[in-house]
Amino acid sequence: MTRQPPPGERRPANEGRKAAARNRAALVAAAREIYADQGLNAPLSAIARRAGVGQAVLYRHFPDRAAVATAVLGENVRQIEQAAAARGADIAGVLGVLTWHQTQSAAFISILHADGLAGRSGDLSYASELSGRVEHALRTLLPDNHPLTGAEGDLMIAVAMVSGAVTGPTREQREHRALAGWRLLGVEVGPVRPFD
Incomplete structure (x- = not known):
């Protein structure tokens, strides 16, 4: 009562x-x-x-795990898309935003490895979709002669390689390793920061 x-x-x-x-x-x-x-x-x-x-x-x-992850990781991807669509955007600047997200979140790194996740964690099609959106945002800014321009899939292989190097207990250490990975691939990266 x-x-x-x-x-x-x-x-x-x-x-x-x-x-x-x-x-x-x-x-x-x-x-x-x-x-x-x-x-x-x-x-x-x-x-x-x-x-x-x-x-x-x-x-x-959120009816399931995928809905929670999509809400959170969708924000990260939206920042990358917004950075790519901003006036005067260039690939180095967008890679700086991408690298910031790589150094901030183990979950974000997981979506960049979406193909490997699908078999282990059930249906993670949202991860593949988000990863595809990241790839599309980056591709829109790639000049023909850029080191990341290559065969289908090469761009996200490079992103995944750098993601694999993002380890360490502090954000600064993870950023240092990410930038070293990009440098080894011959790729210039702009300031590592979130997109405002």
Whole structure:
């Protein structure tokens, strides 16, 4: 039975959509943090705990693991696409944004290796789709004589090779290794930063 407030006392307002939007934002932020450290196979319960909500709330917003990952990683990919579409964009600048994301998130690196994930983790078609969007954004800026211009698939092989070098306990160490990888491939990279 619902408790009625005593006369003169106001019933607390139902925040409805505001609470739902706050919960979704908290879940995406928590998933970004968890995925950055643990990768795409992190337990969904850890994401709900970090967001301060129950798992039922998580599933109300995201019906499965793929939906959570798509929401989080889609933001990373959107930044790369926006950097590529910005006025005066060049491949070095977009590679700087890509490299920033590589140094920030184990989960982002996983989508850049989408072909290898599909067999291990079930249906991760969203990873292939996001990886394809990254490739398309980069290809739109590649001049004909660029070291990354090559046969079909070569571009993402190079990206995956650099991703494989992104190791180390600090972001600075991971960035240093990523830039060394690009340098060894003969590729110039702009400032390593998120796209604003």
